[in-house]
């Protein structure tokens with residue numbers, strides 16, 4: 001049942017899912033699961049996994065529909081920021097060669113400043129590199145304003161990591177309000193907003209803001225996680241919106257599964273069952 005949320009262990013298995021989703025009119029961003037590496041060799045293995053994946057995407061001619069999401073913590077950020085930058089650069093170059101791009105996932109709040117520094121460096125050579133803003137951070141609106149420029153791809157999500165009240169909003173209501181303020185900045189701006197949420201009200205508001213700002217359907221996109229609200233993904237795509245599915249794969253699904261469980265008890269039941277049954 002983990003396979004409801006994770007697209008297999010290998011790049012080949014992930015590609016099968018990518019083909020199915022893109023064949024159905026969806027876009028994808030593929031994430032190799034793994035985080036918090038403090039070991040340069042493990043970081044190297046993660047880079048090699050991405051290069052292999054991008055090679056498959058390129059060979060399949062899917063670069064226009066499949067991008068990749070990268071966690072800097074998995075390519076050495078906690079060990080050495082310079083190493084993480086060099087590793088991310090290699091992935092960005094391979095993505096470009098495959099006709100696609102990278103989005104840098106945003107992780108724990110203590111890594112945000114470092115991730116934004118690395119993003120700036122990467123964008124000098126690869127301006128298509130996507131950023132992520134977590135609406136739960138009190139700085140989120142300011143980050144959106146800084147990132148809402150021409151050519152800038154910005155994913156807006158609520159934020160999935162525990163964070164203290166001095167840096168993050170903690171109530172659901174405050175987070176939702178911040179999300180809407182961020183949406184307004186991004187939709188009014190010149191960049192390319194990527195609206196990552198399953199929340200029906202926020203999806204509705206994003207659509208209304210896009211209309212208000214005269215945005216063409218291809219000037220922003222919705223993003224949802226693989227296996228979560230798949231009917232809604234198809235509904236939005238059928239209405240002419242761009243919809244991208246975040247597709248994780250790989251052996252290290254534990255941290256990812258834990259965050260999904262924290263969000264929705266229904267996911268917890270599913271994942272626990274699969275762990276117990278080993279399926």
Ligand code: FMN
Pocket residue numbers: 104105106107132134157158159160161196197198199223224225245246263
């Ligand atoms: N949370 C993060 O903290 N960092 C991310 O980079 C991140 N990327 C996401 C990408 C997609 C496509 C989606 C749908 C969610 C992402 N999340 C990320 C998780 C969200 O912050 C949030 O925990 C999750 O979407 C549940 O909230 P919802 O009610 O908005 O769907």
